Amino acid sequence: MNSWQILGIDPTSDETLIRRAYARQLKQHRPDSDPEGYQQLREAFERVKEMARYQHVEEEEDEAEAVSASEVVETPEEVEMALKSGGYLSAIKVTESHPDPAEFELSSSPLYSPEEVQKHVSGLLENAMQGLNALSSFYQETTHKGTLQQQQQFHQDVAAKLAEQPDLTEWLLEQVSDRLGWGLDQYSSSYLVPQHLQYALYQQIRVTEREQAWKKVALEKTHGNLLNRTALKLLCSERSVCPFWVRLMPGLIAGMTQQRNKLYASFPELVERLNPAVLEFISKPQYALSWQGMFLLLFWGTVLHYVWPAPPQGSELGWLAGGAIIFYIYINDLILMSLKGRQRLMGLFLGVECLFSLLMLCGLFIGVLFILISSMPSKGEGFSGLVPLFLALIEWLVLWSVWPKYAPGIRRPGIAVARLLTSPWRLLATLDFSTLAFPLAAAYGAFCYLIVNELMKLAAHFL
Incomplete structure (x- = not known):
């Protein structure tokens, strides 16, 4: 044609x-x-x-x-x-x-001044819709008067000025691209706006988003909940050492770690603005109070309180059961962290822990099996006789769910026991601490009471 x-x-x-x-x-x-x-x-x-x-x-x-x-x-x-x-x-x-x-000869000199371009670009940030309409009219005027070279220069001048605006957003750039026909989302969009200008535009958008994210951090540091306010104040502080009381506030170290990870996932450069001493503190394993530890202490303390056997065996069995629970919930991780870097002592401790954990698991398995056999219903007892079998089935499912599949062999028994003892908290976390989670946790506590009560009676009988 x-x-x-x-x-x-x-x-x-x-x-x-x-x-x-x-x-x-x-x-x-x-x-x-x-x-x-x-x-x-x-x-x-x-x-x-x-x-x-x-x-x-x-x-x-x-x-x-x-x-x-x-x-x-x-x-x-x-x-x-x-x-x-x-x-x-x-x-x-x-x-x-x-x-x-x-x-x-076609004139290549622009039909406008740099001040006019700056005026229209600034108008976009002051009032987006009015600025877009004014820019469209300005573009139509240049289109009718200018040559192709002048029009292309117009697009580049507008893009260059936009790339210098500190509050440029992705939405505004999309609107300008639609009005001026840039087609930035298309593969062949560089004939109007060259690649280096497109890169500058998107870099400016990232700068805007980064500063908005930092403003949100400052807003949450002032108006967030107590945990987030404390975590962000510590992260943004100028302390040379992280205070000791951080360990005594449940969930604070986890909250600081979560805030750090959230910033790092979106804008890693913002992490450089945080306190380096606090960042170093939370980057290492720390032993501190947690809601999980407090809940588990209350949960198992309540269970042991109601199943504590009568003396003289009761005192020994109760202290042994309570000591085992405290060891796996609190002390085990503390010893592992303190032995880090000491290979011989670490190997010795892991060997003892593995044997002790195997003994506990075998005792639990054998005890449940003995209870099942001794409680087998006689003929004619009906459905009530199946209750022990039902409880044993649940216990086996729980044990199967806590057994680690990919951990080192020497660590598997200890991890299984720790998971078994922390299963009440993991049940709440799985249900996202919803309203239904707490009644289920109470029902699970009743189940644990029945199992532990039978096991304590069995152990007291043999002792």
């Missing part, structure tokens, strides 16, 4: 007809809705204007040559005499005239 077909007219040198045709086609190929069609139309318009001007110049030259010839040879008789004498061609003075190339 040639330029005349794009404009929808026959070849002509009348610039008025050409401009009317361009105006008609422009309604169908607007720059904001059809940038490719508009660019093709604009190029065809420029080519046709040049051809019309050149054709107009040729017509003027033909008229000038005809006038010159009529001045040299005016009558038919003179023409005939000139032909006979062979001097007609020499009698006619032919002059060649070429148009000045400067007449067809």
